[in-house]
Each structure stands twice: as C-alpha cells, then as structure tokens.
Amino acid sequence: MLNCVEVTEICSLELEQPLPIGRRLGLGMHLMMCSGCTNYRKQLGLLRQIAQAYADGRAATDVSRLGESSPD
Amino acid sequence: MNGATDPRGDAHPASAVQAISAAALISLRADMLKFAQFQVRNAETAEDLVQESIEAALKQSSTFAGRSTLKTWVFAILRNRIIDHVRQANRTVSASSLHEDDENWLERQDAVFSENGRWRDSARPQAWPSPEESMQSQQFWRIFETCLDHLPPNTGRVFMMREFLGFDTAEICSQLGITSTNLHVILHRARMKLRGCMEAGWGRPGETAC
DSSP states (O other): OOOHHHHHHHHHHHTTSOOOHHHHHHHHHHHHHOHHHHHHHHHHHHHHHHHHHHHTTOSOOOGGGTTTTOOO | OTTOOOTTGGGOOHHHHHTSOHHHHHHTHHHHHHHHHHHOOOHHHHHHHHHHHHHHHHHTGGGOOSSSOHHHHHHHHHHHHHHHHHHHHOOOOOHHHHHHHTTTHHHHHHHHBOTTSOBOGGGSOOOOOOHHHHTTOHHHHHHHHHHHHHSOHHHHHHHHHHHTSOOOHHHHHHHHTOOHHHHHHHHHHHHHHHHHHHIIIIISTTSOOO
C-alpha cells in the first residue's frame, strides 16, 4: 500500500510520463481514501496551469510596478 | 515562430509602429523583466533580453494580429529569446550544487509527514479557492512570484525550464548534465515547495505566507 510520501512523488512523475498500470491502480486506491493527496494531485496540475499562464504573459499586470523601470 | 525577426523590419514606416505604441510595450517592461530575471540570473543579460524583445516587437508590430493580448504576444517573443539564451549558455549543474539545494529537505519532510508517511494534520493539503477567479487578481500573482523567489536557485531554474520554457525532460537532462532520476527528484521537490508556499500565502487566507 502506498503512503502519502510515495503518492506525492508519483503525482509529480505523472506530469512527466505515463504511469505503469500497477502504479496507476495503487494511486487510484490511495486517492479514494485520502483527501490530502487528492487535493495535492489536483493542485500540482493547477500549478502547471498557473506557471503556463504566467509564462504566457497572462498574469495580471502589477500597476504598482509601472514606471519602476522606465528606461530613461 | 515569433522569435524570427524580419530583417527588413527597420524599413517599416512609422505607421506600422503606431499599431502598437512604444508606450504600451514599455508599460509591460517591468513584468517582462521580472519574468526574465527568474530564469536569467545575470541582471544585465536579463535587461538585454527584455530590451531586445521590445525592439523586436516594435519591428514586427505588423505581425501582431490582435488575436492575443499585447502582453501575451510580447511574452512569446521574450520566451523565445530566453530559450535561445538558455540553450547557448550551456549551463551544467554540479551534483554538489544540487545537494546544497537539498539542505533541510528531510527536516521539512518530517514537519509535513508523520513517521508512517502520512500527512500531518497541520500540513494536509486543503481545497483551494477558485483558481480562475484568483488568477485575475494581482495579489495572487505577487504571491506566486514570492513563492518562486523562495525556491532554491537550481531547483527553481530546473522547474522554470520545464514549466515556463517548455523544455522536454530529455533536453533539460542533456543541457544540465543530470540524469532523469535527478530531474524527477528536483521537479518533485520544486512542486512540493511551491505548492506548500502557495497554500500558505493564498490557499489559507488569514495565515501568514511561508
């Protein structure tokens, strides 16, 4: 049975490569019983979306920073 | 790709430039610089990349179709320049510097997980408020930036190569001279730290960050 430490590692690995079937089943079983890891897994996916939005220039512009670095 | 500059761009009359005002681009400069500085630690190089991107955007302004926002368009130009820079810089990461990044990792893990490998009550991930709404707020993005700043340097660099610049794992490994096992460990630690910091700063309103 996987514990939460192992599950957090798997949740990150899952974002990089497909998991073998055994791992997927183990993960699914654990998630059914663990709200902490369920939130964790969802939030890692969200972090990826947040990072992509940031890199895509979709972050709200900080008006307080305007003029802070004008070239003149 | 957006990174390709029209070599004849200089010859564009002023009218082409009017579609995108220099003032609008300059208003994005601070955000661009912040983004570049996360990934290019040398401040002058980061400034240069931003400056070149703004100039390239002005030259290519006729190709801005208005389908995306100006900021998204100019960030694509900047991102391509950072990618080129990272590829050329050919930086390797030594095992010892990765080890430095790992200081306190086990202690931190002890604070988060109990002996049997389960979340401690104080550290168990909570449901977050609606991300779509939060992503509209400046405060949310300032917390995100603060949390990125808190990542150890090499950990942050690897995370951003993957998630900001979209390098695939094989290229990161060959660029930095690390194994895929190293890479997975680094990404896992980066994500865990970032998630914990975001939860402290934003996911649990009222509690103090980090």
